[in-house]
Amino acid sequence: xxxxxxxxxxxxxxxxxxxxxxxxxxxxxxxxxxxxxxxxxxxxxxxxxxxxxxxxxxxxxxxxxxxxxxxxxxxxxxxxxxxxxxxxxxxxxxxxxxxxxxxxxxxxxxxxxxxxxxxxxxxxxxxxxxxxxxxxxxxxxxxxxxxxxxxxxxxxxxxxxxxxxxxxxxxxxxxxxxxxxxxxxxxxxxxxxxxxxxxxxxxxxxxxxxxxxxxxxxxxxxxxxxxxxxxxxxxxxxxxxxxxxxxxxxxxxxxxxxxxxxxxxxxxxxxxxxxxxxxxxxxxxxxxxxxxxxxxxxxxxxxxxxxxxxxxxxxxxxxxxxxxxxxxxxxxxxxxxxxxxxxxxxxxxxxxxxxxxxxxxxxxxxxxxxxxxxxxxxxxxxxxxxxxxxxxx
Amino acid sequence: xxxxxxxxxxxxxxxxxxxxxxxxxxxxxxxxxxxxxxxxxxxxxxxxxxxx
Numbered sequence: 001x002x003x004x005x006x007x008x009x010x011x012x013x014x015x016x017x018x019x020x021x022x023x024x025x026x027x028x029x030x031x032x033x034x035x036x037x038x039x040x041x042x043x044x045x046x047x048x049x050x051x052x053x054x055x056x057x058x059x060x061x062x063x064x065x066x067x068x069x070x071x072x073x074x075x076x077x078x079x080x081x082x083x084x085x086x087x088x089x090x091x092x093x094x095x096x097x098x099x100x101x102x103x104x105x106x107x108x109x110x111x112x113x114x115x116x117x118x119x120x121x122x123x124x125x126x127x128x129x130x131x132x133x134x135x136x137x138x139x140x141x142x143x144x145x146x147x148x149x150x151x152x153x154x155x156x157x158x159x160x161x162x163x164x165x166x167x168x169x170x171x172x173x174x175x176x177x178x179x180x181x182x183x184x185x186x187x188x189x190x191x192x193x194x195x196x197x198x199x200x201x202x203x204x205x206x207x208x209x210x211x212x213x214x215x216x217x218x219x220x221x222x223x224x225x226x227x228x229x230x231x232x233x234x235x236x237x238x239x240x241x242x243x244x245x246x247x248x249x250x251x252x253x254x255x256x257x258x259x260x261x262x263x264x265x266x267x268x269x270x271x272x273x274x275x276x277x278x279x280x281x282x283x284x285x286x287x288x289x290x291x292x293x294x295x296x297x298x299x300x301x302x303x304x305x306x307x308x309x310x311x312x313x314x315x316x317x318x319x320x321x322x323x324x325x326x327x328x329x330x331x332x333x334x335x336x337x338x339x340x341x342x343x344x345x346x347x348x349x350x351x352x353x354x355x356x357x358x359x360x361x362x363x364x365x366x367x368x369x370x371x372x373x374x375x376x377x378x379x380x381x382x383x384x385x386x387x388x389x390x391x392x393x
Numbered sequence: 394x395x396x397x398x399x400x401x402x403x404x405x406x407x408x409x410x411x412x413x414x415x416x417x418x419x420x421x422x423x424x425x426x427x428x429x430x431x432x433x434x435x436x437x438x439x440x441x442x443x444x445x
Contacts, residue, residue, distance in 0.1 A: 078394030081402040090397070133423070137416040144413040148406050298423050 015248055022237075022244065024207060029214045030233045048201040051194060052149045055181070058188045059157050071163055076156030079164060097323035104273070104320060105266030110142055112212065114273035120216040132297035157184050214240075224372030239361060246353055255350035256357075262341060263358055274317040281310040 065071040084090050093099070108114045125131070158167060158180035167176075185195035214236060221232035243260070250256040280289045286306050294301055328340055344351040 074394050077402065078398050081405075082395050082398035083401060084395065084397065133416065133419055137413075137420055140409065140413040140416045143409045147409045151402075151405065299419060 011248075011251065018244060018248065021203075021207070022241070025210050025214065026233055026237050026240075028207065029211055029218060029236075030229065044201055044204060048198070048205060049145070049149075051198050051201060052145070052153065054194060055184060055188075055198060056149060056153050059153050059184055062157070062160060062184070062187060065160055065163075068163060071160050073156055073160055076159035077152070079159045079167070080151055080155040097320055097327050100320040101270060101324045102266060104317070105270050106146075108269045108273045109265050110146060111139055114269040114271075114276060115213075116216040116220075117212055120219055121212075128296040130296050130298045131293055132301055133299045136299070153184075154180055157181060220372065221368075224375065225368060226375065239364075243357060243361070246357055250350035250353060252350070255344075255348055256354045259344065259351045259354035260358065263355065270317070270321065274314065274321070277309065277313045277317060281314065286310045 060073060062073050064073075083093050085093075112118050122131075154177045155167075158176050161180055161183040181198070182195065185191035185198075188194055217236050218229075218232050221227045221235060222229065227235070247254075247257045247260070280286070286309060289309075290301065290306055328342060339347060345355055
């Protein structure tokens with residue numbers, strides 16, 4: 001979160017920004033993915049990348065911090081990329097299941113795998129549309145932004161201006177860029193212009209992402225329950241507002257946001273993505289699945305991909321999950337006063353509230369899904385009856 | 394920054410840049426790509442046609 005009004009109370013200004021973002025999101029989802037958003041995706045995303053490349057050049061040419069000469073951009077890059085550190089060996093870093101779980105959760109989240117977005121958009125494609133090259137291009141574009149732009153800009157800049165002690169004691173990495181990047185813009189030619197452009201484009205890019213996250217739920221409410229667009233948007237808006245209220249109310253150390261982010265954005269997505277892999281490789285069947293993928297594909301798909309999807313991916317996902325589960329539950333580590341995820345749920349009211357919210361919303365949507373399945377069954381039966389009557393007539 | 398850090402950074406940055414460059418070149422050089430290749434912005438979901 002960031003302060004809209006310098007000097008204003010942080011809670012008031014961030015709540016105001018949240019409400020503005022909320023209204024923009026639901027106004028746009030009500031109007032549909034309009035031509036304006038399409039135009040934005042086509043022109044403003046490349047502009048955002050060019051803007052980020054300019055910032056990257058400036059970050060990599062920044063002089064050392066005058067107050068702390070040891071804090072150079074090279075040491076910032078080391079903080080980001082060195083696999084070893086003063087408190088961990090290479091082997092400890094590589095075998096930490098929490099890191100692998102977080103990495104898998106992050107890539108599933110940023111590629112929208114595991115929580116319905118890809119399935120919803122895939123349902124709008126035609127039978128012979130390319131999936132292989134389109135998805136590889138989208139994934140590599142996402143990887144470029146995260147690894148190259150994110151890995152070379154935000155964390156090295158934060159290290160340079162804020163120092164390793166500040167970064168180590170951060171309760172959460174949310175908002176690190178909003179603290180670090182203004183320092184970069186202060187040292188750039190026309191920094192005010194690039195700062196405004198970058199954050200404005202980033203905000204609009206975030207809006208398009210949240211629209212794509214809302215779209216599957218809207219599609220479900222409309223098609224599954226037969227609700228009109230107004231009612232669907234209103235219902236989803238109420239649920240989202242409830243979640244936002246708890247995030248704002250329990251704002252100390254962003255505990256609700258952090259708990260929701262882990263249990264929904266990492267843990268649940270990880271499990272659901274694992275289920276998707278099993279569904280594709282074992283239930284639909286790898287041959288049938290690859291036949292669908294190869295139809296209309298603009299690039300050849302190597303044979304070893306079948307082996308990876310069917311055997312390597314599930315093994316990797318189960319192994320990481322099992323190791324994380326063992327570390328989190330059976331060995332229950334509390335390092336340097338940091339509570340484990342389960343200890344947070346046991347001891348912190350904000351975390352308990354977040355878990356209650358997750359269970360409540362999950363139960364609510366399970367009831368809705370049950371109603372939708374019954375409705376679809378009824379429609380199917382009515383369709384069959386009508387066709388039988390037509391034939392007999 | 395250690396040698397292993399430089400190696401990991403070079404592999405990660407080089408790998409992602411190379412893959413993205415290859416993908417974009419394939420998209421641009423594929424004849425009639427607009428008929429088969431789609432982004433999210435191309436998708437016209439059916440509910441947009443409804444009056445409600």
